[in-house]
Amino acid sequence: MKHLPHKTIERLSQYRRALLICLDKGQTHIYSHEIARIQHITAVQVRRDLMLIGYTGTLRKGYNVKELIDLIGEIIDSQEGINVAIIGMGNLGRALINYFSGKRSHLKIVASFDINPDKIGNSMSGVPCYSSEEMDKVIKEKDIRIGIMTVPAEFASQTTDALVKAGIKGILNYTPKPVTVPKEVYLEEYDMITSLEKVAFYVKLNEKEEA
Amino acid sequence: MKHLPHKTIERLSQYRRALLICLDKGQTHIYSHEIARIQHITAVQVRRDLMLIGYTGTLRKGYNVKELIDLIGEIIDSQEGINVAIIGMGNLGRALINYFSGKRSHLKIVASFDINPDKIGNSMSGVPCYSSEEMDKVIKEKDIRIGIMTVPAEFASQTTDALVKAGIKGILNYTPKPVTVPKEVYLEEYDMITSLEKVAFYVKLNEKEEA
DNA sequence: CTAACAATGTTAAATAAATAACAAAAAACT
DNA sequence: AGTTTTTTGTTATTTATTTAACATTGTTAG
Incomplete structure (x- = not known):
């Protein structure tokens, strides 16, 4: 992965927060358009951001909430805190x-x-x-x-x-x-x-x- | 004037705040590169923003602080408050x-x-x-x-x-x-x-x- | 079993924003 | 007076970001 756009970094942080709420509710999968609606952006943008970080969802099932949270963490967090x-x-x-x-x-x-x-x-x-x-x-x-x-x-x-x-x-x-x-x-x-x-x-x- | 970029709107607000401080100090004119330095941007960007709002400075004297403050006010403020x-x-x-x-x-x-x-x-x-x-x-x-x-x-x-x-x-x-x-x-x-x-x-x- | 659908993933195009390039002119210097 | 310098104003280019187009493929329904 080379250069993530600044805006993508910001959105990843926001996706994660939305996903954590979904996780708490017990939701295991989520569609790009569901994430998009929460953030008032388009589903295409969500998919593009996730493509950039190399995450692959499941056709017709969407993205695995837990996996995606973890991946975003790997990208934007540092290991040690x-x-x-x-x-x-x-x-x-x-x-x-x-x-x-x-x-x-x-x-x-x-x-x-x-x-x-x-x-x-x-x-x-x-x-x-x-x-x-x-x-x-x-x-x-x-x-x-x-x-x-x-x-x-x-x-x-x-x-x-x-x-x-x-x-x-x-x-x-x-x-x-x-x-x-x-x-x-x-x-x-x-x-x-x-x-x-x-x-x-x-x-x-x-x-x-x-x- | 048609469409001012969102980012220009934000910067105009910031320019004005910097200019108000200059005005308080009694400074009557300011160069684009002085504004730029305060905001950590380039002088070109300042001049471009001012061009977009149709303000014209004086060659080799820079911009009139008071005039510019007033013009920015006309652009971003509403008359009534x-x-x-x-x-x-x-x-x-x-x-x-x-x-x-x-x-x-x-x-x-x-x-x-x-x-x-x-x-x-x-x-x-x-x-x-x-x-x-x-x-x-x-x-x-x-x-x-x-x-x-x-x-x-x-x-x-x-x-x-x-x-x-x-x-x-x-x-x-x-x-x-x-x-x-x-x-x-x-x-x-x-x-x-x-x-x-x-x-x-x-x-x-x-x-x-x-x- | 095949057609329609609903979703993802990717490439291409369009839009937005920043930067660079440069022309013009007042001032300063010789 | 002429040359250099400094600074503005504008157009052109580049870069960044978003949106659109579309190919792909499981899944569902007939």
Whole structure:
């Protein structure tokens, strides 16, 4: 397998989550068009994605749910699991910890960081909160590879620099401030305001078209 | 102007935010490559986006910051402003309200909803929290056009149906559960787990390539 | 037993987006 | 004045992604 499109990677993650729900319900097989309907995409796209990862279903029976979940895991997960830290225990940081708690996953949130003394030393859903000053030490000690930045925008740059210096391999930046990393660090940025403005734009467009 | 690419819409929103910061600093003009550097894209892409919206800069002086901000506003904002509601006042809902408070914007968060009686009746950053049962009424009364869903996954579908029934025009779904809306409603879905798994995948890929 | 059907898997075409190439013109320098 | 530089604006090309077309093959129904 050579290069999976970025979009395919995202969809595989989503397929898996949908499949896990099917598995819990006791469903053993699923058709491409069933997966497609859940994700609001076409069955062709599903089949194409699965072709790219080399999975073969059964004609007229569809795909084996369990097998497919495992294969997707082989593709997108790392064998050993990856430790993750959340930097900034504001509302967003706490939201993320809640999202993840309970979900068995190869991604483990093993630490959080903040500068607020009231938060440092506490735990949330089993995730201890450390002082930001200890970031370098804790990241190295716990072999944390991914950092999720949920700090206020004004701390985005310095936090990024500290993470990079500590040897982080990937950053998910939820601050509205774009940051810069060396090319060996994978960076994903997401900005909620942009998403909302985009929705507003298309809402406006729809209204204009109706008129 | 015919069809602006989706990606251009997103970038325009981001350009504007960067430009607002420049304006605050008193900067009157900006070059395409300066905008590009902030957003980690190429200057060509910036110029192309601006070409698409029909904005013309000044040779060797760059773009007029104020003018460009205003033009982007004309393109992506609606004249009257749009009212927004947040459904689900958990950590994520509160994070969004904080994000937006203070930001003068044509998008106004005018209501939030929850089922927790302790939250109903309170206000946060000036945003009152109503009972989810009042959703239909409040959305109509306040002319709310966009709903941001930050409810637990298991409530995603029913919340969506309620929003659609109340006449919402756009939904930003932050639950990990994909939902379905009629085609006249614009839907944007974002899933934090997918983003994190994507980062993990590329981190793994980088590590393999190094080896 | 054969025809119709319903599903997968793959190649081909179309669309969307990013990048490259380059023309034009104001400013700066000699 | 002429040349170089810098920056914009536009067209052309390339790359990425989605969609369409269609071949294939178990399965079911007559």
